[in-house]
Amino acid sequence: MISFLKGTVERIGQEFIDVDIRGVGYRVYTSTATIERVRQGDEVKLLTYLAVREDAITLYGFVKEDELGLFEKLIGVTGVGPKVALAILSTMSPAAFSSCVLHDNVEQIMKVPGIGKKTGQRIILELKDKLDEYAGEVIEQEISGSKKEAYEALVSLGFNPGHVKRVLEGIDETVMDTAGLIKACLGKLKS
Numbered sequence: 026m027i028s029f030l031k032g033t034v035e036r037i038g039q040e041f042i043d044v045d046i047r048g049v050g051y052r053v054y055t056s057t058a059t060i061e062r063v064r065q066g067d068e069v070k071l072l073t074y075l076a077v078r079e080d081a082i083t084l085y086g087f088v089k090e091d092e093l094g095l096f097e098k099l100i101g102v103t104g105v106g107p108k109v110a111l112a113i114l115s116t117m118s119p120a121a122f123s124s125c126v127l128h129d130n131v132e133q134i135m136k137v138p139g140i141g142k143k144t145g146q147r148i149i150l151e152l153k154d155k156l157d158e159y160a161g162e163v164i165e166q167e168i169s170g171s172k173k174e175a176y177e178a179l180v181s182l183g184f185n186p187g188h189v190k191r192v193l194e195g196i197d198e199t200v201m202d203t204a205g206l207i208k209a210c211l212g213k214l215k216s
Contacts, residue, residue: 031070034063053086056114062088076107095119102151109139123156127187175206184214
């Protein structure tokens with residue numbers, strides 16, 4: 026397995042970067058977001074995923090770790106291959122995509138080229154509880170006050186961020202303080 030490449034950007038295409046590493050050129054397929062972060066002649070380190078199929082060996086790479094992590098999760102979804110995963114990463118950031126999944130926003134996911142309603146629903150279903158590392162960033166932007174304090178406390182206890190958010194959404198914070206919110210959530214989270 027090739028976990029990363031470090032070299033000089035030799036050429037930039039619409040969906041790939043050619044990286045020169047001591048005279049050997051590696052074609053690395055990537056997202057628009059990664060392509061926008063590099064320039065020809067730059068020294069670059071790309072975190073990579075090597076896909077081996079019967080008819081091809083293809084290298085995918087990203088400047089940021091969160092993009093690689095989401096790419097790997099996406100290609101694990103039934104019916105989602107590397108091209109669709111790259112299309113998602115080229116259309117929205119990992120945090121924005123996670124927000125779509127957490128809010129069951131299949132319409133927004135369907136705006137990505139190559140994704141229909143069934144695939145969008147399957148992505149949401151299979152990834153709903155697997156985007157914890159992105160969920161916290163999204164959720165913290167959406168909640169405030171006592172709910173935010175309760176959220177942070179419950180996540181620090183090891184509860185799933187997305188699950189905590191869904192439970193908190195169903196509780197009226199105006200009738201409880203932070204301690205009351207935590208207590209109300211614990212009953213629902215443990216059941």
